[in-house]
Amino acid sequence: xxxxxxxxxxxxxxxxxxxxxxxxxxxxxxxxxxxxxxxxxxxxxxxxxxxxxxxxxxxxxxxxxxxxxxxxxxxxxxxxxxxxxxxxxxxxxxxxxxxxxxxxxxxxxxxxxxxxxxxxxxxxxxxxxxxxxxxxxxxxxxxxxxxxxxxxxxxxxxxxxxxxxxxxxxxxxxxxxxxxxxxxxxxxxxxxxxxxxxxxxxxxxxxxxxxxxxxxxxxxxxxxxxxxxxxxxxxxxxxxxxxxxxxxxxxxxxxxxxxxxxxxxxxxxxxxxxxxxxxxxxxxxxxxxxxxxxxxxxxxxxxxxxxxxxxxxxxxxxxxxxxxxxxxxxxxxxxxxxxxxxxxxxxxxx
Amino acid sequence: xxxxxxxxxxxxxxxxxxxxxxxxxxxxxxxxxxxxxxxxxxxxxxxxxxxxxxxxxxxxxxxxxxxxxxxxxxxxxxxxxxxxxxxxxxxxxxxxxxxxxxxxxxxxxxxxxxxxxxxxxxxxxxxxxxxxxxxxxxxxxxxxxxxxxxxxxxxxxxxxxxxxxxxxxxxxxxxxxxxxxxxxxxxxxxxxxxxxxxxxxxxxxxxxxxxxxxxxxxxxxxxxxxxxxxxxxxxxxxxxxxxxxxxxxxxxxxxxxxxxxxxxxxxxxxxxxxxxxxxxxxxxxxxxxxxxxxxxxxxxxxxxxxxxxxxxxxxxxxxxxxxxxxxxxxxxxxxxxxxxxxxxxxxxxx
Numbered sequence: 001x002x003x004x005x006x007x008x009x010x011x012x013x014x015x016x017x018x019x020x021x022x023x024x025x026x027x028x029x030x031x032x033x034x035x036x037x038x039x040x041x042x043x044x045x046x047x048x049x050x051x052x053x054x055x056x057x058x059x060x061x062x063x064x065x066x067x068x069x070x071x072x073x074x075x076x077x078x079x080x081x082x083x084x085x086x087x088x089x090x091x092x093x094x095x096x097x098x099x100x101x102x103x104x105x106x107x108x109x110x111x112x113x114x115x116x117x118x119x120x121x122x123x124x125x126x127x128x129x130x131x132x133x134x135x136x137x138x139x140x141x142x143x144x145x146x147x148x149x150x151x152x153x154x155x156x157x158x159x160x161x162x163x164x165x166x167x168x169x170x171x172x173x174x175x176x177x178x179x180x181x182x183x184x185x186x187x188x189x190x191x192x193x194x195x196x197x198x199x200x201x202x203x204x205x206x207x208x209x210x211x212x213x214x215x216x217x218x219x220x221x222x223x224x225x226x227x228x229x230x231x232x233x234x235x236x237x238x239x240x241x242x243x244x245x246x247x248x249x250x251x252x253x254x255x256x257x258x259x260x261x262x263x264x265x266x267x268x269x270x271x272x273x274x275x276x277x278x279x280x281x282x283x284x285x286x287x288x289x290x291x292x293x294x295x296x297x298x299x300x301x302x303x304x305x306x307x308x309x310x311x312x313x314x315x316x317x318x319x320x321x322x323x324x325x326x327x328x329x330x331x332x333x334x335x336x337x338x339x340x341x342x343x344x345x346x347x348x349x350x
Numbered sequence: 351x352x353x354x355x356x357x358x359x360x361x362x363x364x365x366x367x368x369x370x371x372x373x374x375x376x377x378x379x380x381x382x383x384x385x386x387x388x389x390x391x392x393x394x395x396x397x398x399x400x401x402x403x404x405x406x407x408x409x410x411x412x413x414x415x416x417x418x419x420x421x422x423x424x425x426x427x428x429x430x431x432x433x434x435x436x437x438x439x440x441x442x443x444x445x446x447x448x449x450x451x452x453x454x455x456x457x458x459x460x461x462x463x464x465x466x467x468x469x470x471x472x473x474x475x476x477x478x479x480x481x482x483x484x485x486x487x488x489x490x491x492x493x494x495x496x497x498x499x500x501x502x503x504x505x506x507x508x509x510x511x512x513x514x515x516x517x518x519x520x521x522x523x524x525x526x527x528x529x530x531x532x533x534x535x536x537x538x539x540x541x542x543x544x545x546x547x548x549x550x551x552x553x554x555x556x557x558x559x560x561x562x563x564x565x566x567x568x569x570x571x572x573x574x575x576x577x578x579x580x581x582x583x584x585x586x587x588x589x590x591x592x593x594x595x596x597x598x599x600x601x602x603x604x605x606x607x608x609x610x611x612x613x614x615x616x617x618x619x620x621x622x623x624x625x626x627x628x629x630x631x632x633x634x635x636x637x638x639x640x641x642x643x644x645x646x647x648x649x650x651x652x653x654x655x656x657x658x659x660x661x662x663x664x665x666x667x668x669x670x671x672x673x674x675x676x677x678x679x680x681x682x683x684x685x686x687x688x689x690x691x692x693x694x695x696x697x698x699x700x
Contacts, residue, residue, distance in 0.1 A: 150666075154504035154607035156553050156596065171528060178525055195641040202647040203506050203598065203605045205659050205673045210638035214619070214661040240665040244607040244673065246506065248553065249599050255553045257504035257594040259609070269564070288560035291545040297552040309555050311564040315590040316500075323555045323594065 004032035005350070007341075008067045008091070010059055010082065011074030012036035013045055015164040016096055019334030020071050025050050027338045029069070029345050037063050038074065061085035068350060071337050072096055087123030092350050094125050094340045096333055098217075101126040101225060108228050111339040112281045113140040117232065118340070118349055125340055130332025131155050131218070131245065131254055132225040137305040137331070138324045139260060141279045142272060143230055143239075147263030149318075150240040153222060156248045156255035157207060158296060159199055161328045162188060166199075170249060173200035189247060204247040219243040253296025254332060256324040265318035269310050272320065276307045286310055294325035302327055303335040354382035355700070357691075358417045358441070360409055360432065361424030362386035363395055365514040366446055369684035370421050375400050377688045379419070379695055387413050388424065411435035418700060421687050422446055437473030442700050444475050444690045446683055448567075451476040451575060458578050461689040462631045463490040467582065468690070468699055475690055480682025481505050481568070481595065481604055482575040487655040487681070488674045489610060491629045492622060493580055493589075497613030499668075500590040503572060506598045506605035507557060508646060509549055511678045512538060516549075520599060523550035539597060554597040568595040603646025604682060606674040615668035619660050622670065626657045636660055644675035652677055653685040 007024060011017045017038070024034070034049045037059035045056040057063060059078070064070065064086035072079050073096035083093045083100070100106040107117035108126045110133050118125060128136070135153060142148065159170045166187045173183040177200050185196040189206040197204055208217035215223075222243040230239060248255070277284040285294045286308040294306035309323035326332055344350050357374060361367045367388070374384070384399050387409035395406040407413060409428070414420065414436035422429050423446035433443045433450070450456040457467035458476045460483050468475060478486070485503060492498065509520045516537045523533040527550050535546040539556040547554055558567035565573075572593040580589060598605070627634040635644045636658035644656035659673035676682055694700050 152502055152609050154594075156506065156598065174524055175528055178521060178528075189641070193641060197641075197645060198647060201599065201601050202645055203600060203603075203675070204645065205605070205607075205643050206641060210641075213664070214636075214638050214659065238665075240663075242609070242663045242665070242669075242671060244504075244609075244659065244671050246605065246607065246673075248506065249551065250553060251551050253553075255555070255596065257555075257596065257607075259502050259592070259594075286564075288564050291539070291543060291547075291556060291560075293555050295547060295552055295554065297548060309564065309594065313590075313592045314563070315588075315592070319592075321592060321594050323596075325553070 002068060004030045005068040006033045006035065006066055007031055007069045007071065008035040008037055008064065010037045010070055010072040010078070012047060012056055013038045013042040014073060015160050015167065016073040016329055016333045019329045020073060020337060021047060021049055023330070023334045023338040024071065028342055035063065035067060064089045064091050067091045069341055070094070071341065073333065083124055092121070092123055092344060094127060094337045096127045096337055098129065098221060100124050101128065102228065108225060109340050110136055110229055110336060111343050113137060114229050114232055115343045118343055118347060121349065127333065127337045127340065128225045128229060129218070129221040130161055130328040131157060131256065132222050132229070133332045133336055134254060134305045134324050134326035135222070135256055135258060136226055136229045137281060138276065138307045138322065140230065141275050142260070142262060145275060146267045148230070148239045148260060149263055150261040151226065152259040153243045154257045155243065155245045156250070157245060158250040158252050158254055158328055159188070159247065160252045161254065162247070167251060170199045173198045174249070177201055199247055199249050201249060205244070207245040207247055216245055218245040250296045252327055252329060253299045253325055254328045255296060258322045258324060259319065260322065261316070261319045267318065269312050269320065273310055281305060282307055284308065294323060296325055299325045299327050301330070303330050305331055352418060354380045355418040356383045356385065356416055357381055357419045357421065358385040358387055358414060360387045360420055360422040360428065362397060362406055363388045363392040364423060365510050365517065366423040366679055366683045369679045370423060370687060371397060371399055373680070373684045373688040374421065378692055385413065385417060414439045414441050417441045419691055420444070421691060423683065433474055442471070442473055442694060444477060444687045446477045446687055448479065448571060450474050451478065452578065458575060459690050460486055460579055460686060461693050463487060464579050464582055465693045468693055468697060471699065477683065477687045477690065478575045478579060479568070479571045480511055480678040481507060481606065482572050482579070483682050483686055484604060484655045484674050484676035485572070485606055485608060486576055486579045487631060488626065488657045488672065489608070490580065491625045492610070492612060495625060496617045498580070498589045498610060499613055500611040501576065502609040503593045504607045505593065505595045506600070507595060508600040508602050508604055508678055509538070509597065510602045511604065512597070517601060520549045523548045527551055549597055549599050551599060555594070557595045557597055566595055569593040600646045602677055602679060603649045603675055604678045605646060608672045608674060609669065610672065611666070611669045617668065619662050619670065623660055631655060632657055634658065644673055646675055649675045649677050651680070653680050655681055
């Protein structure tokens with residue numbers, strides 16, 4: 001165990017990368033030095049870390065020769081290529097992409113939910129999908145207390161989850177729309193696909209590519225990751241999960257409408273609200289009389305997960321509706337990644 | 351039965367009112383004369399009907415003295431006050447507000463689903479809520495063929511459902527947001543409430559006011575109206591329905607993520623798709639390979655209900671996910687209202 005660590009941020013110039021820099025600066029991790037890595041295109045850019053100017057370097061296997069900790073958010077292909085190189089050189093990597101999430105040897109961790117899994121790592125720890133993190137964060141205390149039989153989620157996902165370029169595209173579209181000019185979509189719903197559609201003042205029920213069964217990758221990520229995170233014990237009873245993922249014209253902050261069924265039919269809305277309010281990293285915003293409920297605009301820039309609109313399904317004992325919002329770049333990405341790194345340091349798992 | 355009818359449009363200057371005028375102009379109803387009625391504030395405005403200029407008159411009980419058919423969309427309070435006066439004077443009224451929808455003596459009708467109920471009218475026929483219409487239109491053929499046990503819906507509702515002024519407010523907010531100016535919400539989520547929040551680039555999980563149990567009026571409308579429309583027979587088995595209604599920054603076109611469970615577990619996605627494609631007024635847009643799915647931007651200005659993203663819940667036989675989009679001002683309001691009036695004429699129920 002070292003006193004201070006050399007930390008590399010891979011994908012430092014992206015939407016999540018910029019938050020990784022600020023979250024790392026605010027963290028409890030003792031830092032020797034920070035390296036900012038990105039693609040050749042972004043190399044040479046100057047970024048700030050704690051008032052110090054750092055020049056972005058092009059990422060290569062050798063970039064990790066002197067690195068202890070890698071925080072990665074440069075896309076799945078880059079992670080698959082470079083993180084094993086970093087591990088070979090002795091670094092521990094926290095990866096924000098989907099590259100290793102479903103690898104049975106890689107812990108998939110949300111601190112506050114299943115950080116105990118960290119001790120099984122072999123150099124790489126995966127950060128779950130943004131839409132998964134906020135849902136399991138809100139459901140975990142409920143699962144621990146009453147058990148969960150079924151989860152049905154419909155997402156309302158912000159454009160920043162598709163990266164800075166998609167975010168810029170939606171802003172340009174909105175300006176064109178408001179000036180009665182034609183919109184020019186080239187990125188959304190998903191880079192590299194055949195068709196592109198405007199998101200401004202529209203809804204796109206496609207996030208990531210489609211599987212043969214009609215579900216998108218994003219929907220399967222939510223289904224598989226939720227089970228991997230919550231069902232840590234081999235003998236835990238199965239939780240049924242299904243998802244519909246929709247991109248909405250919001251800049252930052254994913255919304256989720258979650259219908260869930262608990263094992264214990266005696267559980268009540270009142271008890272669930274008390275439990276949410278008492279759970280660290282969760283904020284209960286649920287007062288219909290005061291029109292208090294989670295909104296993306298209020299979650300932006302926050303590290304917490306906001307929970308509200310808790311209602312019992314009057315026709316199904318033990319079933320409830322809930323509305324969850326969190327900053328997808330912070331709670332759903334950078335904050336979770338840095339919290340994982342903090343746990344690694346604290347538990348001497350580096 | 352007359353050869354030609356005097357038709358009054360009540361609330362002619364609103365977002366739905368303008369569509370009632372154009373839908374009536376396109377309809378098969380034989381028209382003697384059209385009266386355009388609105389509040390005192392809008393009286394004197396000049397509007398076009400089939401190339402003819404009509405001056406908007408202030409609505410009063412006497413406005414209906416010579417009227418055969420009223421198409422109403424001026425708000426619940428106005429309907430409650432004026433439609434009984436119109437009925438007293440011999441008119442038949444098709445009402446777009448929630449004023450009479452749950453009145454057991456008033457048919458609540460979606461043509462193509464339950465127009466047989468029209469023959470029980472006593473002068474007033476209610477047009478369901480916009481979010482209800484598109485959902486029951488898509489679910490009805492499935493219900494008729496395989497039965498329905500449960501419906502869980504999360505809505506993505508366009509701002510035009512809250513009226514022209516809310517629509518203007520969101521446009522202004524979007525312009526302010528894109529110019530880094532503060533936004534000034536005064537209408538949304540719901541007129542007359544204590545708090546107002548911006549909708550541009552945000553999500554508001556409140557449509558209409560809250561009930562004591564934490565559900566909104568809009569959510570209860572969807573629950574109660576769906577049952578009233580689908581369960582026409584007293585001995586029909588109950589369908590469980592629950593809803594979460596969210597306002598999204600879209601101008602026109604409601605989206606709905608619907609999870610439903612059928613009685614017959616042998617039903618398949620393929621059969622459901624074939625059934626949807628063969629049903630009048632429904633358009634199947636479901637080809638993941640071609641990234642074909644319903645989008646508000648494509649539904650705008652159309653009278654059909656668009657259905658796609660049909661997927662089986664692999665863990666629950668007989669359960670499916672579906673994505674529905676329709677123009678809330680046309681399919682969800684004006685077109686349905688005028689179709690009801692056409693049925694009344696055709697079936698000699700005027």
